[in-house]
Amino acid sequence: MTTDVIPRIPASAPGDEAALDELLSRPLPGVGEALAATGGDVVLLGAGGKIGPTMARMARRALDGVGSSAKVIAVSRFSDAAVADGLREAGIEVQAADLADPGAYRALPDAAALFFLAAMKFGTTGAEHRTWWSNAAMPALVADRYRGVPSVVYSTGNVYPLTPLSHGGSVETDPPAPLGEYAQSCLARERIFTHAAHTWDTPATLFRLNYACELRYGVVADIAVRIAAGEPVDVTMPAVNVAWQGDVAAWALRSVELAGVPPHVLNATGPETVSVRRLATWLAEDMGTEVTFVGTESDDALLNDSAECHERYGYPTVPLRRLVRWVAEWVSGGGRQLGKATKFQQRQGNF
Template sequence: MTPLPSLAQAAPAPSSEAELDALLSRPGFGVGGALDALGGDLLLLGAGGKIGPTMARMARAALDAEGSSAEVIAVSRWSDPETRRLLEADGIRTVSADLADPSVYATLPDAAGLYYLAAMKFGTVGAEHRTWWSNAAIPALVADRYRGVPSMVYSTGNVYGLRPLAAGGSNETDETSPVGEYAQSCLGRERLFGYAAAEWGTPTTIFRLNYACELRYGVIADIAATIAAGDPVDVTMPAVNVAWQGDISSWALRSIELGSSPARILNATGPETVPVRTIATLLAERMGREVVFSGEEAADALLSDASECFELYGYPTVSLRTLIGWVAEWVGSGHRQLGKATKFQQRAGAY
């Protein structure tokens, strides 16, 4: 098979949410083969969030291209009924379930491959008990229900902690050092799925993400919205790694093929360590706006090294500057935002 061309070369900036979702759902090279090799239905738990819907569509499109009749099953509480309706219209089977309720697990469908997307990040301060139940107790319930089923588990680069800028990003062999209860609970999630891998032989991939960006959500959209509002951009967190969400979803779907016992860890992000000040300056230029900065750059940041991912799956199909340009056009035109700030500026781990 010939690798797909870069999206930056293949498509202009999306001008509507339908176009945006279509781009985000476009399968990357090798996705269909990895999914078809599982030999059965795919189950996405926590599929109603920011990444789940387009990831489910991508899986469906990739399987269709392989001629596979395997189902893609998306499980969520579905607080947004329209999202559920649209997924079903695209051939995805949806199941309504509250994963926090232990009684639901006996009713969940079997699958040949499991993608675990459920998590709690925002609103964790003051709700630490719910944070730990969501990020550590639910994984134990899931891991027990799906013993032996190849599993891809979303995690976060927050488990590494802050790194000196001069040292570069954390790689998969670095020690974890989570700051705050959100990151600590995420490490708990990893440890519980890691137990299933080691003790029950469940082939598992831990997918540490940091950060996925699209035009309605993400670090770049956060900064663009700040500029559009005329507010100062905080540069206390001096630099970030970012990548197009479509690439992140392609890598995540493919990474189930890496599942092993003990669990395999894979970092996922963009290749650049890009200063927040640079992102803001480029956005402001393209939006025709002034930008004002606040704070003083620290000497460390939350950074990840995803070179292993690039060696396996190639570099992002959307370049950093293309993504910045798309976001500038989207936000500058007043298109809808999801209203879920990443809080990437947070250095104390309180979300």
């Protein structure tokens, strides 16, 4: 059994969070086959965050779709018990663990495929010691525990420098030039898994993302919330790349098939370089209100060229303009936000 049909994407925004989570986790073609080919259980470390629940649900649904009984095991501290309960209801095995504790690793489940999502970004400034422990020390513990296991390691486009708007964004072969301690620690994570690949023959994919968006979180939601509150939108960071989180989850799950030694680097985002001013203008139109701006557009931005990802896995199933319209509808209707701003406006790497 295969999953060759791309799910139909509705014209209107999901009406509630249950419908939103269902839509986000609909498997795209190839996900089930890629996971089943690993030959065993799928483990997601740091699965309680923004994208982990989407990936876990999609993995379970995709494996079911190809007739695989492999387990999907979500590991996290699960500070929000409702997240853990929701995953259990979706047929996912849940294991609570604090990955910051070196003593936790002995009890972690074995895996045929590993997805490592745990990281620290927000609150980095003033807590640099915790940032480096989360983004550099923990990866060393994970890499040691899962020697030889094909691994998809979430990273970030922040490892790249700001690039001129005319450049088209950084590609995978561009040398990293991380700005600020968050981005530097993320590059350390990549280097640690690269060492594991060469030392323990651990195949890996380094999944450089910016930015995943859904209706409760992401750059588009950040801008919409400011507009709804009557606050000006800062355009100093003049442009961004964004993609629907459901597509990002599918690309990440499929990218286990790219894992290699040395690691395969894959950029992940939408195809457009979209101006922040235009995003805000669209949102204001769709929300039936006005928008004001502050700052002056710079001539460079943090941009990510994902041409390889789109060649392999296709363009996003939710077009940018529809995503914007959905966010406007959700925010105007009082839909819940996760309260985790992306801080995409930062140009000095301070998060």
